[in-house]
């Protein structure tokens with residue numbers, strides 16, 4: 175029997191004031207809120223004797239929340255910018271006074287250089303090709319590059335990562351021309367100038383304030399590894415995880431590398447198109463911009479009739495509508511690759527789960543591909559069941575208005591349980607040797 179809880183109040187999406195510390199240092203728009211993690215930790219009866227995993231940990235909501243509650247956690251994230259953000263958000267063993275005094279030194283030197291340097295600095299040509307055009311105007315970019323250089327030159331080793339994350343965060347929010355609606359785009363009104371140093375310092379102040387609050391609980395182990403969750407058994411030992419709370423990508427056109435592009439380039443995580451391609455290779459194929467000819471994850475669902483039916487319907491509709499662009503031709507393939515990648519992840523995950531482990535996967539229904547409905551939660555539940563998981567229920571977390579169809583789309587929490595028993599056929603939706 176599927177138990178449904180109605181969480182559709184939009185306020186439930188926001189971070190509660192009392193939950194803010196560390197989460198707000200750097201965050202994806204529309205990440206699930208910390209109190210959702212609290213709700214499922216409570217519901218699953220998790221305490222300090224257990225270990226929680228987030229295999230798609232993004233900017234770290236699950237792992238940060240677990241650490242605050244004194245529960246050991248482990249995150250896996252393939253995008254280096256998100257991995258960096260989540261890792262820094264877990265490091266609370268920094269002296270806040272030292273962080274602030276170090277920042278003041280940097281401010282003084284950066285302001286000095288900004289005042290005296292007459293030629294505007296810019297990014298290398300290769301890096302410029304990677305960011306969205308007009309992401310940042312020339313003068314704000316110049317000031318940002320000066321500040322970045324001073325951080326790299328003058329930061330104390332213990333403070334460096336926090337100071338860099340503050341820069342990533344303040345550049346996106348206060349300096350760049352980027353808007354999140356919720357997809358990232360460039361504003362029509364480009365900023366001539368921006369308070370680069372001031373915005374950064376105010377972010378450093380927030381971090382220092384939070385650190386004062388968080389230091390008393392810094393000893394709980396929490397690690398985030400930069401890795402691909404389709405091969406998660408390489409990251410953790412057998413039978414070591416009690417709970418999974420996670421939000422994987424959905425099969426839509428959202429490109430997580432695009433959302434984080436400017437700060438990834440500024441901090442040196444991506445410096446060329448070749449590096450971007452490499453990064454995309456490690457991600458679940460959830461959008462047409464990270465699908466490649468050589469991809470094979472679709473093998474994992476080649477015998478799943480409903481996924482094949484949806485993919486065929488998308489392709490049929492494309493042909494009927496006469497849509498011929500390269501991206502439109504990839505829609506049906508993206509759906510198969512997405513669910514195939516998730517099937518691969520769920521299959522590989524089984525050996526690191528303790529028998530009785532409880533899992534919560536937060537995913538949303540989608541109609542992004544020529545308006546063919548994809549019930550992501552139900553399909554993932556079905557794949558999981560075939561792989562030997564028990565489907566405990568599907569809760570409604572919230573509904574979201576689709577900007578394209580004006581329909582309310584469901585975001586759901588798929589609740590699973592791992593009994594410890596492999597099914598007779600370990601790979602039920604695949605008809606090729608793996």
Ligand SMILES: C[S@@+](CC[C@H](N)C(=O)[O-])C[C@H]1O[C@@H](n2cnc3c(N)ncnc32)[C@H](O)[C@@H]1O
Nearest residue numbers: 205230232233234235251252253402403457458
């Ligand atoms: C919906 S977001 C997670 C947001 C997260 N709950 C948070 O608090 O920010 C999904 C994340 O999965 C990551 N991801 C996609 N494919 C991955 C893979 N194969 N392995 C690990 N992480 C992956 C993306 O980079 C993205 O950060």
